[in-house]
Amino acid sequence: MAYLEITLRVDPANRPAAASVYEKYKQPFLDSIAGATSKELLIREEDVQVLHGFQSVADANAYLDSPLFTKDVVGELAPLLQADPDVRVYDTV
Template identity: 70%
Template sequence: MAYLEITLKVSNNNRSAAAKVYNDYKGPFLKEITGAKSKELLIRDEDVQVLHGFASVADAQAYLKSQMFNDDVVAGLAPLLDAEPEVRIYDVA
């Protein structure tokens, strides 16, 4: 099991639009992306995190190169971000 954590700086004014991007692609992510196990949206005052669960680190790395991630998710979120996203992949011990 592995996790892909993407931390996004999104102003309060843009959070509903960012949540829409999350909701639009959660189902397709779980159905179409190899090794996808879960996807959660975590919200706090400072930022928003999207936590993706994968079968392996390789699956998480492959998702970051996928058409869905780059052409759909990144394209949808880019105008809403206040800073570059922080991307981390964790392997479960």
């Protein structure tokens, strides 16, 4: 099992728009990305995180190179971000 954690700095006024991007692409992510097992939106006062579950680290890294991520998700989120996202991949033991 592996996790991809993407932390986004989004102005509170833009959070509803960011959440709509999450909702729009959650099911396509689960249906079409190899090894995808889960996707959760975590909201904190200082930032927003998207936690993705995968069967392996290789699956997580492949998603980061997929058109769904690079074109669709990043394309819609980019105008809403205050800083570059913090992207981390974790392997479980």
